[in-house]
Amino acid sequence: MARGPSYDDGRFAAARELGARQGGVLSRPQLYALGITRWEIRGQVRIGRWQLVGDQSVQLHNSELSPRGEMWAAVFQGGPRACLDGGSSLIAAGLERYELHPVRVSVPRGARVRRSRRFNIRQTRRWEVTDIVRTDIPRTRAETAAIRAALWARTDREAAYVLTITVQQGLVPPTALGEELLRIRRDRRRLLLHEIVNELLDGARSLGEIDVVRELRRRGLPPPARQVLRRDGRNRYYLDLYWPDYGLVLEIDGIHHAWAENVVGDALRQNAVMLQGETFLRLPLLGLRLRPGDFFAQVEQGLRDGGWRPAAA
Structure with a gap:
């Protein structure tokens, strides 16, 4: 009695090789181009070895489909x-x-x-x-x-x-x-x-920076420089918002500042700024949403302490 084609023959091996580059998924035309017939696809699905994804794709395994x-x-x-x-x-x-x-x-x-x-x-x-x-x-x-x-x-x-x-x-x-x-x-x-x-x-690198700069402008406070590169020995730091004339730095703390890989760098940057005699303020995005008045009052105080005065009305 003649036996059907083996799952280990060259056509199926080629399908698995291609599928490995495509998240385990091939289109029906790709399978047909490899010489695998629609009847063989149906057979692999029926025995639970493959799964259909929509009506144009076949997953060459029976576990969870990957994002790719x-x-x-x-x-x-x-x-x-x-x-x-x-x-x-x-x-x-x-x-x-x-x-x-x-x-x-x-x-x-x-x-x-x-x-x-x-x-x-x-x-x-x-x-x-x-x-x-x-x-x-x-x-x-x-x-x-x-x-x-x-x-x-x-x-x-x-x-x-x-x-x-x-x-x-x-x-x-x-x-x-x-x-x-x-x-x-x-x-x-x-x-x-x-x-x-x-x-x-203009230099913003976070959604928080965009919101903060707009609010600074609305309150009549002077515009800061953005993403300013500073060097401390062999280290390089970027300051979110910086007023060099008034010795004030404002760091915008988005959720990424809580990620473990950023904690050390943030601390070194803050220490380096303060050791150079400048004022370093932090504004978490949660604070921007819940208590903006308190934080912007601190920014204004930092600017005034550095010598800034609002223009006369």
Whole structure:
């Protein structure tokens, strides 16, 4: 009696090798191109060795689907011109401490879309082939993805956050964001994004900095220098906000200051500033939300102690 093909034959080995680069997921066309038939796929699924992901992808194992596999499956579900977009593209590019569910995929206007409740597959008039990076999972370029993520964000604050952390984590320089934003001609959030990008171009590296500088301006306090590089022996430090004429430093403490890898550096920076005879104030973002008046009163006192006086009315 003739036996069927072995799971260990060359076709299945090639599928596993390709799947290892794609989070364990292959599209049906990829499997067919390797010589694996739809009947063999059905058989592997029936015995529980493989699993279907949507109607266009197959997971070559029966454990939990990885985030990378989820992204590949979303692109396969979107069709041959689909790509990760917005926040999903940024995550694929390496953005950390940012989550987006479901995976966002874009296809051009008029493309056939295989709808799936599992993925957010959308047609967009902004789809351009030159915006797509295909060296790994097809995705939009980081600067394009960041602007779109901000345009599609649920709130203005989320829009500001995604642009800020994209710059903060070094995925995109603010100049590239500015150039990309010039392509946006119409959107209800366009002017807000111009304001945020202008702040980032002016040196802000955290959402807290943007909020604090706006509040300083509103209260009539002098503008600080931002992200000023200081050297102490072999160490280099960046000061969030600095008034050199008044000997005052203001450190904006976002949640990242509580991460273990930052605690030592923060302490060394503060000590170095104080040893040089300057005043060092800290403003946690929680304080900015709950007791802004108290903290800004301290900033004003620090400026006055350093010699600043408000202009006469």
